[in-house]
Amino acid sequence: MAPLQDFVAAFFVLGLYSFIYKDNTYYKFCEHTFLGIGVGITVTMAVKNVRDQCLVPISLGVLILVPALILGILMLFRVSKNYGWMSRYSLAVMFATVMATRVALTVQSQIVGQMLPAINAPIIHTDLVTAISNIFGVTGLAAACTYFIFARKNVHPALKRPVDLFSKYGRYVVMAYLGASYSNVMMGRISMFIERILFLCKTFGIA
Amino acid sequence: MNISEFWGQYYRPVIYTLMILVTVFVFVNPLGLPLTVEENSNKFYQAIEDLPPRSMVVINVKYGGGAWGEVGSAHKALVKHCREKDLRMVFISTNIEGPLMLEKVINEIGGHSFLGEYGVDWANLGYSPGGEVALASMARDPDGFHATYELDYYTNKVEELPIMEELWDHSDIDLAVDLITGSMLPMVSQWYVQYNVPIICSSIGANTPETKMYYEAGQVIGYLGSMRGAAEYELLTGYFGDALGSVEALSLTHLLVIAFLILGNAQEAFKRFGGKR
Numbered sequence: 001m002a003p004l005q006d007f008v009a010a011f012f013v014l015g016l017y018s019f020i021y022k023d024n025t026y027y028k029f030c031e032h033t034f035l036g037i038g039v040g041i042t043v044t045m046a047v048k049n050v051r052d053q054c055l056v057p058i059s060l061g062v063l064i065l066v067p068a069l070i071l072g073i074l075m076l077f078r079v080s081k082n083y084g085w086m087s088r089y090s091l092a093v094m095f096a097t098v099m100a101t102r103v104a105l106t107v108q109s110q111i112v113g114q115m116l117p118a119i120n121a122p123i124i125h126t127d128l129v130t131a132i133s134n135i136f137g138v139t140g141l142a143a144a145c146t147y148f149i150f151a152r153k154n155v156h157p158a159l160k161r162p163v164d165l166f167s168k169y170g171r172y173v174v175m176a177y178l179g180a181s182y183s184n185v186m187m188g189r190i191s192m193f194i195e196r197i198l199f200l201c202k203t204f205g206i207a
Numbered sequence: 208m209n210i211s212e213f214w215g216q217y218y219r220p221v222i223y224t225l226m227i228l229v230t231v232f233v234f235v236n237p238l239g240l241p242l243t244v245e246e247n248s249n250k251f252y253q254a255i256e257d258l259p260p261r262s263m264v265v266i267n268v269k270y271g272g273g274a275w276g277e278v279g280s281a282h283k284a285l286v287k288h289c290r291e292k293d294l295r296m297v298f299i300s301t302n303i304e305g306p307l308m309l310e311k312v313i314n315e316i317g318g319h320s321f322l323g324e325y326g327v328d329w330a331n332l333g334y335s336p337g338g339e340v341a342l343a344s345m346a347r348d349p350d351g352f353h354a355t356y357e358l359d360y361y362t363n364k365v366e367e368l369p370i371m372e373e374l375w376d377h378s379d380i381d382l383a384v385d386l387i388t389g390s391m392l393p394m395v396s397q398w399y400v401q402y403n404v405p406i407i408c409s410s411i412g413a414n415t416p417e418t419k420m421y422y423e424a425g426q427v428i429g430y431l432g433s434m435r436g437a438a439e440y441e442l443l444t445g446y447f448g449d450a451l452g453s454v455e456a457l458s459l460t461h462l463l464v465i466a467f468l469i470l471g472n473a474q475e476a477f478k479r480f481g482g483k484r
Contacts, residue, residue, distance in 0.1 A: 020223045045303050049334055057357035101340050105396035109426060113400065117424045181416045184433070188277055188412025190226075190460050191434035194453045195276025197230045207234035207452075 010203045013196055143170030211474070222467060226460050233456040240455050247422055248439035250429030251407045254382060255285075260293040262381035263374055267342075270388040271304030274411050275311075278386050280450035281409040281437035282312050285384065288444045290322060296329040297352075297374055301341055302388070306333050306360050325361075326368040333360030339393035346377035346398050377402035384408070391418055395426050409436065 015030030054072070058065050071093055077086040118141050125131035146152065147170030152163050201207035214221070258264070266285070270278045289296050298309050309331060313319055322329045335341040335355055344355045352374050356365045365371050373379060377398060385394045385408040398404040405428055410418045412433035421427040431440050434457060437450035 017223075020220050041307070042303060045307075045334065049303075049336060052333070052358045052360075052362060053335070053356075056362070060357065062357060097340055101343050102396065105400050106392065109392060109396045109400045109421075113395075113426055114420065114424050177416065181413075184412040184415045186412070186464065187435065187457070187461070188433050190457060190464070191412065191453070192273070192276040193226065194230055194434070194456045194460065195279075195449065197227060197456075198234060198449060198453055201231060201234050206231065 006199075006203045010200055013200060017196075139169070140173040143167065144173045146170050147174060214474075225463060229459045229463055230456040233459055234452070237452075238455050240458060242438060242442055242451075242454060244439045244443060245436075247419070247430050247432070248436050248443065251409075251431055251436075252288075252429070252440060252443040254405065254407045254428045255288055255292060255294070258292065258294055258381055262294050263297065263379055264289055264294050264382045264384060265297050265299060265374070265380050266384045266386065267394065268298055268300045268305035268309045268386050269302040270308060270386055270411070271302055272308070274388045275308070277411045277433045277437070278388070278409050279308070279312065280434065280448050281431045281440055282308070282386055283316050283448055284437065284441050284444050284446045284450075285386075285409070286312060286322065287316060287446050295370055295373075296322065297370060298329070298331045299345065299356075300332075300334045301338050301393070303334055303336075306331065326363070327370055330365075330368050330370050331360040332356045332365065333358075339397060342393050342397040343401075346380075346402055346404070348376040348378065351376040377404050380404050382407065385410075387411070387414065390414060391421060391427070395421050399426050409440075 012030045012033065015026045016034070018024055018030075019027045050072070054065050054069050058069065071090040074086045074090045077083045118137060121134040121137055123131060123135045123138060125134060143166050146163065146167045149167075152167060153160075155163050198207065208216075255264075268282070286296065298306075300306050300309070313322065319325060332352070333356070335345070337344070341355060345351045347354070352371065353365055359365055359368065380398075383394060383398055383404050383406045385391045385406060387408060387410050391406075391408050391410065391414070394406055394408075399406050406426070407429045408418055408421075408427055409431040410433070415430075415432035415436075418427065418430045418432065422430050431437055434450050434453060437448075438454040438457075441448050441451040
């Protein structure tokens, strides 16, 4: 037999799925309970993190964390109408740190790292499938880039037609990516749904 | 009320009811549909198989309760696989819900003792705020992990854990695993691009195309995409769990969605062209 907490969870899962039929009190109760618990967990974890990762280490003598604690306290001033400006110092440090950490490496990982394999993909290959795949990859990349060249209207009249056609191919490539991306999102959502149905089946001894 | 009006008013309960019926039917009567293992899942599996015993695996638990259905099964199979191979595991998290998910996984696979001796065979360092900045901080030499974490999730001093005497920075990581709901860009940027740390990943469906991008570029060794990828990994490892049990339902519900797409388009075509005649 499933433990009691599983039945409690099943009660809330059924309540949330009751929205499928229409909005109702049972659904609202479950939704509000979920929100309350969610906020409770987040606040508890946040307090635990501040304690474990800042207050306790400072008490152990890791004084380098004191400026971070002060900046963190300044963030709380956002709720004040008169002293809200103080939180900008914390935000400025945060933005600067994140930008400094990310920018250079993101260019490497997302642009250079992605471009090199595409440029080096051999379009003449012993494996026909790989060759076709690489041809689509390389031409698709070029076409999708062309689609985003907004100055293409100004090209020489003789080139206008080919460039437009290539750009149209690029649009199809982008649409294909969006379609693949959306279908993956759908698979993810259905996976969540199936997992909950499996949970209900297990809880009530159906599967 | 004709069919069109009924559909317009009750399409949501009808679709859900049919999906529930199909799903429950498959759970009660498994069909035994074949499951092929994709190359990316195989490489994910092989990356762990190729590690010698006592290798150091750092697992970033970066998903929350909403992704349990997609990543949870892979997470459970991964921990069992690492344990069977006698690999040392250090769990970190850049998602505030991550440590809770890890506790759920540990409870479901047999409790803390299943993972071996705490502090020697495994450690849970808990959540570190900052996302990408936290990952950058951990990998930095000479003592990134120790500088980032003073205490572990259970409030033990990190410097007193024997396993952490052999995990100081990126050079001590034999394999990094990213279990994610968001982008895996932070780990690729900070650990692969910067230090060439080998990475594998299990992501939710919404992020799978992006993960594939890193995989095709060689920045990620292998990945598992959503529940389907988790099912393939369960098949490879032999740890039959929820993903493998659910993959048939996944196939049939997708067929149902395709059928609804065709019906919806047929109805629209009928409205547009049928009425003119």
